[in-house]
Amino acid sequence: MKEILAEVITIGDEILYGQITDTNTQWISAELDKIGVKTVRKSSVGDQRARILEILQEAESRADIIIITGGLGPTKDDLTKHILAEYFNSGLTIHQQALEDVTAFFRNRGKELTEINRKQAELPDNCTFISNKRGTAPGMWFEKNGKVFVSMPGVPHEMKAMMSDPILGKLQQYFRTPVIYHKMIKTVAIGESVLATKIEQWEDNLPSHIKLAYLPTTGQVRLRLTATGENAEILQNQVQQQIEVLKTLVTEYIYGYDEDTLETIVGNLLVSQQKTIAIAESCSVGYVTYSIGQIPGCSRYLMGSIVAYHNQAKINQLGVKAETLSAYGAVSEETAREMAENVRSVFSTSVGVASTGIAGPDGGTTEKPVGTVWIAYADETQTVAKKLQLGTDRMLTIQLTALHVLNLIRQTLGIQQ
Template sequence: MKHILAEVITIGDEILYGQITDTNTQWISTELDKLGIRTVRKSSVGDDKERILEILQEAESRADIILITGGLGPTKDDITKNVLAQYFNSTLVIHEQALMEVTAYFKSKGKELTEINRSQAALPDTCTFISNKRGTAPGMWFEKNGKVFVSMPGVPHEMKGMMTDTILSKLQKHFETPVIYHKMIKTVGIGESFLATKIEQWEDNLPPHIKLAYLPTMGQVRLRLTATGTDLATLQADVEAQTTQLQSLVSDYIYGYDNDTLESVTSELLLKHRYTIAVAESCSVGYISYSLGSVAGCSQYFMGSIVAYSNEAKINLLDVNRNTLEKYGAVSEETVKEMAQQVRLKFNTSIGMASSGIAGPSGGSEDKPVGTVWIAYADGKQTVARRLQLGNDRDLNIKLTAVHVLNLLRQSIY
């Protein structure tokens, strides 16, 4: 089956200047993907006629569908409609349905239609009118050499309404689109290259209609399986079969699927076992607490935390033994274990967890370089500690510490 390819073009100087954030292309690509249409390129261009003509020609050469947002306002700096008229050898004429709708729009606001706003109803005579129920700028559908061009307003809620109401269904009817099915497998505690080595043989034997992508993120690697075909149920069954094989290879590292997060998964585990938890933090300065508290309903298991950054705070707030700190230092297995044990006792919880380290960018030594972090888990029966060797980026080290703590929690209470 032929793949239907799309390109998304955003028009406007304000995007190139960084004055507004382009959220349109991400949303459009997601919706196209649901129809089995693959976005091959996203481009931004300013309000410049020659540049717009150039990018339209380029897009036509590589895509079946060209979706354009922006530049449809009534003022002189919005030139998209005029450029499209030139590109499609068209003449701007008043479109009666467009005029009725823009007139009704202003009437509903208690305003008269001005001449400048009346110009919104002037459309290239070669386009198909697309209604805009949320604004005044109509959409335009063009066909040329087997390609479809659609121009929409840049205002996100207007564009989304137009896509949802009309364009997506029209594209689906116009093109024979394949079915695309995605499944995301979430892993933690293993780097991308090590994971790739472990699953290399499985990856090499994937069926031709299923592709694998590695999507690394902070302390985690997401594996995306994408299957393409004609029947959704068949694709889902095929992907599930491959997922089962993958689980047998790296089950220790898989924590969830699709919309799961490390926070939501650990929350479910705590609720399932009816455990409560408290946290003692040093180098992570509250980020572990934030992660635990980011899930709705956390009050059922998260009892509180103590951020004890200085040695005196560790002694006075957590009752860490002064001799432990003097003998082993704040960044040590012995200290972090005591922190986890003591915070559990302080809050009378099932579990206590702790972090202590050198977040950076300075403060390291030869035996404890920047990025050295100790984390610990204690539940009254066992106390487990792990040493992490992270990098030199303070902010990243703080967030990665939280990821590793949640993973240690996940592994300890399975």
């Protein structure tokens, strides 16, 4: 089956100047993907005739579908309609239905139609009119040498309504599109290069119609498998077979799929095992609590937390022994263990976790450089502590500490299942 390719073009100086954020292209690409159309390029161009004509020619040379947003307003800087008429060698004529729509739009709001708005009903003679149910600028559909050009307003809520009905349906009727199926595998606590080395042979042996992409983010790597074919169920089964092989290679790093987050996985484990949790934080300054607490329904398992940044707070609020701090320091396995065990006792929970470290940029020593962190997990049967070395970026250390605490909870509770 032939691959159907699309290019999305946004028009407007305000996008290039950074005065507005372009959210249209992301949304359009996701919707095209759902109907089996692959977006190969996204482009932005200012309100300049020559540049717009140039990018239209380029897009036509490499895509089957060219989606255009922006430049359809009533003012003189809105050039898209006139340039499309030029591109398709067409004149502009008042379209009766477009005129009725724009007239009704203003009448329903108690306003009279002005001449400048009346001109919005002028359309290229060789386009197909697309009604705008939420605004005044109609959309336009052109066909040329088996390719489709679609022009829509740049206002997101107008564009989305028009794209959803009727454009996506018309594109599916015009093109015979394949099925595109994505599956996201989420991993944590393993770097992209190390992960790639571990799964290299598996990746090399993937079927030709299943592609792998690495999508790294802070402390995590998402693996996206994309399968293309004619039958969704067959593709899903084939992808699942590949995931089962992958799990034999890196199962300890895989924490979820698609929309899963570490926070939701941890919450689900606590709920399923009927456990509660309390948190003691130093260097992560509340970030672990924030991460767990952002999940709706977390009150079922999150009992409370203490941010004990200063040593005296560790002694007064958490009951960490002064002797422990004197002998081993705040950033130590011994202190992390006492923090986790004691916060569990303070809140009478099943689980206690803790973090203590040097987030920087100051405070490091030769023995304990900036980025040194100890985290700990404690329950009724065990206390587990882990040392981390997270670098010199303060905010990154805070975020990664929280991530590693969540993963320690996941790993320990997962073993208990």
